Amino acid sequence: MRLSTRSRYACRALVSLARAGARRRQLQLKEVASEQGISPDYLAQLVGLLRSGGLVTTHRGTGGGVALARPPSEVTVADVVRFTEGSLVPVECVDRPEVCSRAPRCAMREVWVQLTKAVERTLERYTLADLARREQELLAEAPMYYI
Amino acid sequence: MRLSTRSRYACRALVSLARAGARRRQLQLKEVASEQGISPDYLAQLVGLLRSGGLVTTHRGTGGGVALARPPSEVTVADVVRFTEGSLVPVECVDRPEVCSRAPRCAMREVWVQLTKAVERTLERYTLADLARREQELLAEAPMYYI
DNA sequence: AGGTAGTTGACTGAACCGGTCATCTCGCTT
């Protein structure tokens, strides 16, 4: 039940972009990478993925960078994780009962269905806009001291 | 966010044992394996794990087999998954904020904390006794037809 | 004593993950 770092990095990167967007800025890949402590090369890969999924837009050339493709209030963590993990479903039979012949008689499947709903409900409660705001608050409370 | 088959097999095997226990029986490894469609050798490995975790007891020799170590009403799916997966936590920083220096300033961490709680609450609602009963009902509704 | 049944641990192939690197393409700026 671990979330891959892919999803976690993607979320964090998008929160950075949401914060930058509030100041009408796009960020360079390397700015995001250093702000979030992610390997720039690896982040480039992730951003490519997010772009293909319509979550971010990118601009090449001097003054280019990455920005959110949609208003941050319209993107939830569920959207991001669903996209980066491929699905929010923890057990395949939830989506596709036909993969297991015992699905119609399986008490566990009902548990997994409820689990999926709980995960979806939880992650849908958070939008990038919420998180950008919240991160701003946190930075005010526990500022980052540069050494 | 996938659950390994380890957890799913373990849950299913324990539901079988809970049903057998209601009839004061222990089951042989191979009975459980064929009932649940699990490779007997692989199940043996899992049962070894469950035994070391105090979830089942085993008896060797003629007439031996596997049985639940505790009353099925006192074991929840959360217990089983927590044990087989090692933890219910989807992101390490939830448990151990010290693994990430930005934890105190990270808005995402708060999301993962809520996600963990949602998962725990959901899986704690189901005991093996519930599931054994429910599986009995399902078998009555959609019986298994042997070809 | 003998056979039944669980125990242990080595081993395997496949998949995925996180990450690096080199090379390419685009497009702004001058």
Add this chain to the structure above:
DNA sequence: AAGCGAGATGACCGGTTCAGTCAACTACCT
């Protein structure tokens, strides 16, 4: 139009985990 800044693409890698198999061992009941 040249040249550089910046993202795009895809090959490659080592490590880990999974799911599963196999063989050899040990304990226990009859």
